[in-house]
Amino acid sequence: EADIYQTPRYLVIGTGKKITLECSQTMGHDKMYWYQQDPGMELHLIHYSYGVNSTEKGDLSSESTVSRIRTEHFPLTLESARPSHTSQYLCASSRQGRETQYFGPGTRLLVL
Amino acid sequence: AQSVSQHNHHVILSEAASLELGCNYSYGGTVNLFWYVQYPGQHLQLLLKYFSGDPLVKGIKGFEAEFIKSKFSFNLRKPSVQWSDTAEYFCAVTPNQAGTALIFGKGTTLSVSS
Numbered sequence: 001e002a003d004i005y006q007t008p009r010y011l012v013i014g015t016g017k018k019i020t021l022e023c024s025q026t027m028g029h030d031k032m033y034w035y036q037q038d039p040g041m042e043l044h045l046i047h048y049s050y051g052v053n054s055t056e057k058g059d060l061s062s063e064s065t066v067s068r069i070r071t072e073h074f075p076l077t078l079e080s081a082r083p084s085h086t087s088q089y090l091c092a093s094s095r096q097g098r099e100t101q102y103f104g105p106g107t108r109l110l111v112l
Numbered sequence: 113a114q115s116v117s118q119h120n121h122h123v124i125l126s127e128a129a130s131l132e133l134g135c136n137y138s139y140g141g142t143v144n145l146f147w148y149v150q151y152p153g154q155h156l157q158l159l160l161k162y163f164s165g166d167p168l169v170k171g172i173k174g175f176e177a178e179f180i181k182s183k184f185s186f187n188l189r190k191p192s193v194q195w196s197d198t199a200e201y202f203c204a205v206t207p208n209q210a211g212t213a214l215i216f217g218k219g220t221t222l223s224v225s226s
Contacts (some may be wrong), residue, residue, distance in 0.1 A: 033213055042116070043202070043216040058213065090156065099144050099163075099206050101214055103156035 003027055006091050006104035013081055014112050021076045021107045023091030030096040032074040036060060037088045037106075049074055050096075081111045114139045116205050118217035125193050125224050133188040133220050135203035145186040146204040146214065147177055156202070162186065173197070195226040 004025040013019055025032065030051045035043040035058075045058030049068040063085070064078050074093075078085055088108050092101040119134040137143065147159040160171025167179040177188045186203060203217040 035216075040121075040218070042218040043214075045213045048213055059215075092156075099214070100146070100158055100161060102158075103148075105155050 004091060004093055004102055004104040006089075006107050008107060009105060010108045010110075012110045012112065015080075015082055017081050019078050019081055019109070021089055021091075021109070023074045023076070023104055024072050025074075025093040025102070025104075026072060027093065027095070027102070028071065029093035029102075030071070031094045031101075032068065033092040033094075033101065034058070034064075034066060034074070034076050035090040035092065036062065037090060039088075043090060047076065081109075083111045085109060086111050114205065114207070114215050116203055116215050116217035118201075118203050118220050120220045121218070122221045122223070125222070127195055127224055127226050128192050129224075131188070131190040131193045131197070131222070133201055133203075133222070135186045135188065135217060136184050137186070137203075137205040137215075138184065139205060139207055141207055144206045145177075145179060146206075147171065147175070147186070147188050148202045148204060148216075149199050150202070151199045159188070159201070193222070193224050195224050198222060198224045 007022045032049045034047040036046050037043045044060035046062040047066040049055045088106050090106045091104040094101045115138050117136045145162040148156045149159045150156045162169045162179045170176045175190050200219045202219045204214040
């Protein structure tokens with residue numbers, strides 16, 4: 001069982017609010033990822049990190065930002081939430097050199 | 113651009129029926145291949161993976177998948193499904209290079225009736 005955690009699990013928030021989605025892993029993995037998934041659709045990579053102080057944008061353009069100050073922590077921030085940000089956000093991690101990714105439980109975000 | 117196609121959006125089976133879920137990818141080089149499963153209310157979990165070697169790989173819970181390089185396919189199979197296999201199944205691919213992320217298919221929802 002992989003140890004990767006996301007909070008909150010569910011979030012309902014008004015337009016214009018700043019939100020941070022938390023993701024932590026206790027496996028010492030170097031690589032971490034954020035995916036966005038709309039119902040019935042594939043997961044799309046929005047951010048990834050290969051280590052501390054390394055962050056890159058993924059295939060899907062996103063207005064969110066991420067930081068990687070500590071190996072185990074990879075938070076995602078939306079400065080001003082909009083209804084178009086309503087989605088499920090999944091965090092994942094993997095060990096350097098091994099591409100098996102372990103996923104957190106996800107955060108379901110609803111922006112009103 | 114690389115992509116993954118899962119042909120079946122929703123599959124409905126009775127218990128003990130055989131299962132095959134199709135997955136094709138578009139990438140000409142060497143790839144790593146995965147099937148992930150998401151049971152209702154749970155995390156995405158790795159079902160099985162292929163990196164190299166025997167193209168027939170076995171995963172958890174009696175699932176297996178066959179990599180057919182000439183067809184760019186990695187179909188998932190199970191000879192006899194159970195009600196507890198009801199879940200969403202995702203095929204994913206990553207090029208066999210350091211520093212690349214997974215590309216997922218849209219997923220297939222499997223509903224098994226008892």
